[in-house]
Amino acid sequence: MRDVVILGSTGSIGTQALEVIADHRQEFRVRALGAGGGHLALLARQAADFHVDVVGIAQEKATEFAQLWSELFPSLPQPQIVAGTQAMTHIAQMLTGDSESSGVVLNGITGSVGLRPTLAALRSGATLALANKESLVAGGSLVRQAMSWPGQIVPVDSEHSALAQALRGGRHEKGLTSPVLSGHSEVRRLILTASGGPFRGKTRDELREVTAQRALQHPTWDMGPVVTINSSTLVNKGLELIEAAYLFDMQPQDITVVVHPQSVVHSMVEFCDGSTVAQASPPDMRLPIALGLSWPDRLDTVARPCAWEEPCAWTFEPYDHEVFPAIDVARQALATSALHPAVFNAANEECVAAFVAGRIGYLDIVSTVSEIVETFEDAGELSVAAVEAAEDWARQAAHQRFMTAI
Known part of the structure; x- marks a missing residue:
């Protein structure tokens, strides 16, 4: 049984992670949950359902949480409450270890405030299932320095999870996500897929009058406003390129972005002999989340597979650098x-x-x-x-x- 700490438990990543764990309770034990405090009732129900030892929360929400717990669960012992600006960092270092058999800290916090908890988890020796992309974007070099052992980070973003899975198809002695292997790297380049957002195929003149309402209408995913706008400008792919460079120790020019509107192939790895290995599945974040929790093993029946008995078509096309320059700006930032x-x-x-x-x-x-x-x-x-x-x-x-x- 693997111990788990979840940071951002009431957010999208955290709630889906607990859904996965609920279906595989024999595999995991949830030791601590951390949240900002915007959904106290949900946090209390999560803590009660999984019998957690510790809850991390903002200082101003601690008393309210304790009162709510006594009202909702008077017969259950209250978990220890860690409150304040360092609460997430504190519970991120609860688990210690030095190998894949150690506990797992899932960082599902939004924003660069997730950097300090990421560093704390790494220094503790726990496995880090990383969904907080800002940790790598803002502090990638610091994250690399804080690692306790090779393979300590397991990416949870669907694209980077796909790359980690595809990299099993060949030898790659570099990167943060796998132990060092002998021999030269067989990887030629990484290929990130992008849905293209709602403005795929548009010209810059056509984009001049785009409103926020239009930009917030993503064709595939239901996301928050920042992520949705980022998807429309392809800033999200620029951020993912930076992540991939740090995770897999690749040069920016060796990471390619292609547009794949169906969002079924989540990313690919091209090897030196000309072969390409892709990871494909219907869009469902529970799959990379489950892999982040159980890596390097897979859990049974997490998400539905592709329906190969039905006709389907996948298309790929290059993105327009002139219309969507964000990826080039990200490359330049990373190289500077x-x-x-x-x-x-x-x-x-x-x-x-x-x-x-x-x-x-x-x-x-x-x-x-x-x-x-x-x-x-x-x-x-x-x-x-x-x-x-x-x-x-x-x-x-x-x-x-x-x-x-x-």
């Missing part, structure tokens, strides 16, 4: 310094918020991000404080540009 990706991400978050609020136009999102990334000067320090300072600088730079535009 360890802190430029943090600037890329933070500036984009501010620009998306400004677009949704009607303060800037759709095409202004990526163009503003590009300007901010080009302007940033890395002082050479690499630390969590330096990452946070770079993010703060990017947010302030974005706001200054918004004020100038007004």
Whole structure:
């Protein structure tokens, strides 16, 4: 039985992870749950259902949670409450180990606040099932330094989970997700698939008048506003490219993005002999989540497979660099310094918020991000404080540009 800590338990990743665990209770024991506190009743029900030892929560929600627990579950012992700004970091380091048999910390927190818990989990020696992409985007070099053993990180994003699975088809002695293997790498390049978003095939002129309402209508996924807008601009693929470079120790130019509207092939690996290995499944985040919890093993009956008895067609096409320049901006950020990706991400978050609020136009999102990334000067320090300072600088730079535009 594997011990599990879930950070962000009331969010989409966390709730689906607990669904997987509920169907495989003989495989896992949930030791702790962490959440911001926006859904206290759900958090209490989760803690009671899985008999967790510890709950991590924001300081201002601790008393309310305790009162709610006594009302809902008067006959059950209350879990220990860890509250405050360091609550997630505290429970992230509960589990210790030095191999794949250790406990698993699933980081499903949204935003770069997930970086410190990621580093804490890695330093504890626990396996890290990583769904918090900002940890790698903002602090990829720090994450690499914090690893306790090869293969400690298991990616939970569907694209990176697909790459990790496909990499089993050949030899790849580099990367964070697998132990070092003997011999030269057989990997030629990684291929990230993108749905193309709601504006696939559009020209830049056609995108000038795009409204937030239109941009929030994704053809495949039901996601929050930031992720949905990122999908429409292909900023999400830029972020995933940065993640993949750190996870699998690949150069930015050796990671290709292709448009695959059906979203069934989640990513591919091309090997040196010309063969390509793909991971395919109907869109369902429970599959990469389950793999993150059980890696390197697979659980039974997690998601439905492709229906091979029915006719289907999958298409692939190159993305338009001129219409969607975000991926090139991400490549440049990654190639410039360890802190430029943090600037890329933070500036984009501010620009998306400004677009949704009607303060800037759709095409202004990526163009503003590009300007901010080009302007940033890395002082050479690499630390969590330096990452946070770079993010703060990017947010302030974005706001200054918004004020100038007004």
